[in-house]
Amino acid sequence: MQASINAAIAKEVKNLNRYPDRDAIKLRSALADEIKRQSGLSFGVENIWAANGSNEILQSIALAFSGDAMGFEPSYSMHPLVNRSVGKKWISIPRQADFSIDLPTSLKAIRDLKPGLVYLTTPNNPSGNATPIEHLEQMAETCQEVGAIFVVDEAYAEFSNNVSALSLLNRFPNVIISRTMSKAFAFAGVRVGYMIADPILIEAMLLIRLPYHLSSLTQSAALAALTHSQELSAQIAKIIDSRKFLAKELESLGLIVIGSEANFLLFTGFKESASELFTKLVDKGVLIRDVSIPGYLRVTIGTEDENKAFLKALTSIL
Ligand SMILES: Cc1ncc(COP(=O)(O)O)c(C=O)c1O
Known part of the structure; x- marks a missing residue:
């Protein structure tokens, strides 16, 4: 994969005097193919918008649409940040103790507070748990009711076996799915995120985007990576196996692990504070994430050696 990305970039370097394709048609078409490969669902270029990471997608959504913004927290911290940065009110609805969505409370909050935008992360960051499609459907419906x-x-x-919200798009034109090449494609440095939605919502993105926002190097590197997407499936399967292994090992140390459908695990049940345990692990050369939830830490699934080094360091501390 690296060789073909190198070749694609080398070819593009010869054309750097030219502006890129401002509509990124080839890339959006390749992303539609990738979504079809993953989900079996067909979308066209008109259903896809791409940007510099899904953070830019999320910011563009906040810029494009009116009304207050609501989310179910703890979740991805950029959702409130991008919305507040464009002057929106952020409404935070707490998740339950196990980080799942409290569906009746959440549906009532949508009905009562009538936000313009409702954000849900699934699998959730930082907890890793996924929201079942039946709940996503009810939320989409309630959002539709209030516009x-x-x-x-x-x-x-x-990284998840849960049914994607992609399956809702043909019935709910008010749904946007935000995706990224940063995680499963291990492509965070290139900055490619994208959204899948009804063409009317994609047109709104075209209205607020900056011209030529996605460089020709970004577009060609992403196109080259996408031709290797099948190889990635094996790597993803490996990460899922390691996630299961690591979760079992943590539980055998007496820790409590939140059921994860992502490439990380959130765990609790240690006697030190999160920051104390975090620092002790750093002292042993292991860096994980303190996600500012008291009593919890998050570990990303690494290589076999990294996972073993983490377990060894943790065992020696607990
Ligand atoms: C839930 C979630 N969404 C979006 C992003 C942003 O990813 P990127 O901007 O690299 O596509 C992240 C990154 O950590 C994330 O955890």
């Missing part, structure tokens, strides 16, 4: 756009952030979807 809200339902933004489903599926940054970690490729």
